[in-house]
Amino acid sequence: MIALVLVSHSRQLAEGVRELAAQMTGGQPVPIFAAGGTDEGTIGTSLDKIMQALDQALEAGEAAVILADLGSAVMTAQMAVEFLPPEAQQRVRLADAPFVEGAISAAATAAGGGDLTAVVEAARQAGALAKLYEESAPPASAEPPAADEAVAQTEVTIVNPTGLHARPAASFVQAATGFQAEITVENLSKGRPPANAKSVMAVLGQATAEQGERIRITARGPDAQAAVEALRALVESGFGELEEATGTPQAAPAQPDAEPTEAAQPGQTLRGIPAAEGIAIAPAWQFAVARPRVEKRRIAEPEAEIARLREAIARAKQALEKLQADVARDDAEAARIFEFQRTVLDDPAILAALEESIRREAINAEAAVEEVFGEWQARFRAMESPLLRLRAADIEDVSLRLLRELSGEEAAVALPDEPVILIARDLTPSDIAQIDMARIKAICTAGGGATSHVAILSRTRGLPAVVGLGEAILAVPTGTPLAVDGGRGLVVVEPSAEVIEGYRRRAERRERLRSIALQTREAAAETTDGHRVMVAANIGGVESAREAVAMGAEGVGLLRTEFLYLDRETLPDEEEQVAIYRAIAEVMGQRPVIVRTMDVGGDKPLPAIEQPPDKNPALGVRAIRLSRLYPDLFLTQLRAILRAAPGHNLQIMFPLITTLDEVRWAKAMVAEAKAALAAEGLACADDLPLGIMIETPAAAMKAEELAHEVDFFSIGSNDLTQYTMASDRENEHLRDLLTPLDPAVIRLIARTIEAGHAASIPVGLCGEMAGNRLAVPLLLGLGLDEFSMTAQSIPLTRQLIRALSQEEARSIAARVLSLTTAQEVESYLRNIAAEVETRLEAGR
Amino acid sequence: MPITTSDVSEYLRKVAEVLAENKEYLTELDSAIGDADHGINMDRGFQNVLRKLPAVEDKDIGTILKTAGMALVSSVGGASGPLYGTAFMQAGMAAAGKRELAAEDLLAILEAALKGVLMRGRANLGDKTMVDALTPAIDAMREALENGADLTEALDKATAAAEEGMKATIPLIAKKGRASYLGERSIGHQDPGATSSYLLIRTMAEMAHAKQA
Ligand SMILES: Nc1ncnc2c1ncn2[C@@H]1O[C@H](COP(=O)(O)OP(=O)(O)O)[C@@H](O)[C@H]1O
């Protein structure tokens, strides 16, 4: 990393610019040192201070760039450099650049990993850029700007892995639209002209940016400053991007014309991008939505046609909203996919283009839709960024939807009766929503990447999926036998008998275990020697509560309440929450339901409230910390839970506890909520069990003390792993480190369970680990009381528990505790799992 | 009579005295077209030179001058710090190892000093800086020496030229330093840096006279 040294006549200025520049680093640790003022603190420059700063900078960075505010600062800095040993001099450059802009630009480039020359150049160009802005200011309103019109501007580096693209671009535009000011955004790194920030098309057309690139946001108008700040905060927060951060966006294969299509040969294996795990063998089925035939017609009254179009757009928007809400009930993340499409329908550039083409050419709305959307689609397909190319499918989807609305036709998808492997060029979210997934065994697409809709949605539906297979997959005729391995991204065309056999054996084994498990799902999760544990579900809404019951969950170990807060502009009020908690509690009957208070903030920002910016969201203001910042929000939620509780078995759990103080505070808030409800004469449960999540090493280390404060523990193994291993869950390079089977994590878990039991409180675990077939014997042996997992994993887990004895599990745990590396633990547990599964198959 | 190490030390002390006396004056000049600190800066710098001087007084002239240069850069704070600092340090390099200086040596040293100022500040003649006093002074000194003048005479010529150069900065528009931000408003004021340079040259001439007597 290149370090910066800021030399100014004024100590305050140097400090101030340091702060300003540090904001440009998007959380990257760019070392910046300020050397301002004389040794006495008066105005002037100090050779000593500069030399000190240089020493530190050369220590902290591979090289250093100096920025100075005035000529004499430059001169003193030059002298300081001359005093360095020759080797060090090589690593220092003085940037001939405006102090403030130069520093900001240099910091941003350094944060992006730029080398010495790049950083100096970035600083130098900051001056030119500033001028450029004045000469070619964005085309503002027709009227000359009022003298007092505010102009605000900022430059910021894109930090999220996907960059400023589809969904981020949509949220950017949404945020921009909320302001009166005229706003433009431009990609400085690519040197593109400014784009209207209120048009998603304009933004996507000329202002897209990749991670690490710098954009400039300019606003002019009364709320310019606020607009620029809000947009910057949004960019800096990484657009609240979640699912996309879980993997590197992978390039879709080359476009059709670049790659000659060859029909797949029998036995040929096509390689794609693994999108969702699982194995399937079934005939291929080519999915193609019939595109309504559009005839271009002359129309007499363009205005009437425009009105018809507007109505169709309004209906399409409603339909999208409904679709989004439906999907959101189950999977708030996946629902965000529709956000982009909605924004397209709101896009001023598109709307204007549609209306103009109707007016100018006097053509029917359908023809205009085809023309305008076709153009945009072509534009997207031709884009450099694979992510943007993926969005072409969204545009296609929106246009189809509009055409259907205009014609009043329903899209009908007739699936064959036999289960099939669905093949498509790309599937749009609405395609997926329309298809009866019960008849699909796997999905294969030509386009798409690991972060495409297909990938996301099939994962949530538990369907194996391979994407990015290229044109070859489209050449496979319907009915051709296929074998799909979603986890490895393989599709075998007309597989040989052996291949089928191999795939089948693996698939069957899973299936068999699963069906045995399903048959025995009512059986208690009891070991062969009579030790009983509870197997519960992690849920996020009413739908998943039903699924949990269907899968035999004995309760809910984790009700995520985030869905109530995310993806909406307003906060859920008490009544809304009471209704939802009640609805869920009703589905669960007398089974216990642990309601976790809002685990939002950090990387799951709430649109409805203002959050302190977090450079490092995982370590920032989230979960209980956000509750402490917004006690009213928290209180509303507590009141709602308390009110929903009578007649049900609700429990409250606080997330991300690190100190005793937080627990005491949360308990006091519960008491306060109770008192208030009592005073208002509202019925509420009096003695809800209160528990905490143990998901920080701090909490695990203090489990003994914490145990005395609460009625139960629930170990959040995902976060506990991330924090213990100091590895960001979203960082794909750290996948190897991020294993809950690392001895450090296991020891913290063991410790937590022990402490809980010493205080006679039950200890559960509600991370992915609870349903992991390798981890279950270990957790059982450590004495875990409750295993909470996605409903899908319940049958197998319960079955596994029933195949083990507590004595055996204890010795497994003892053995694991003596191991020193995650690899050892994993291979040992893998053997155990294989052994137990063989036993299971043989036994029944 | 050659210039000795103790002459150089004495010169530095004298300059400190002269600058202390002219502190207000220089500052006043700087207040018209700068930030009203040149006198303060120079005074602070040379007071620091006085503090550093005793430790090197028995060393060669080069060391003394370099030490003075260092003392200036590390204490002056304004543009004149690195400029005069560089000047003295370059002068020190030119005098490295020397314990006595002939008139020609002094000329060479002053030329090195000016080169240092030009290298550091990149000013051109006429930019309304100390360069406008130093350049004609050194030119005059060279010319005098070439025409067979002795050191005292040559320094008198240099002083006169410096004074003329200093005064000639009055109608100029500043092109370097803080004054340059004033643009045309810098016209009509004498440059403080040129003035201090003149004082430095003049002090040299005064010492030569005193020594001759
Ligand atoms: N680039 C330069 N080259 C030569 N002399 C300069 C330059 N910049 C400033 N000066 C001189 O420095 C003088 C100002 O010195 P001073 O007041 O100590 O510094 P500052 O301008 O930083 O406050 C000016 O009058 C001018 O003669």
Ligand SMILES: [Mg+2]
């Ligand atoms: Mg000054």
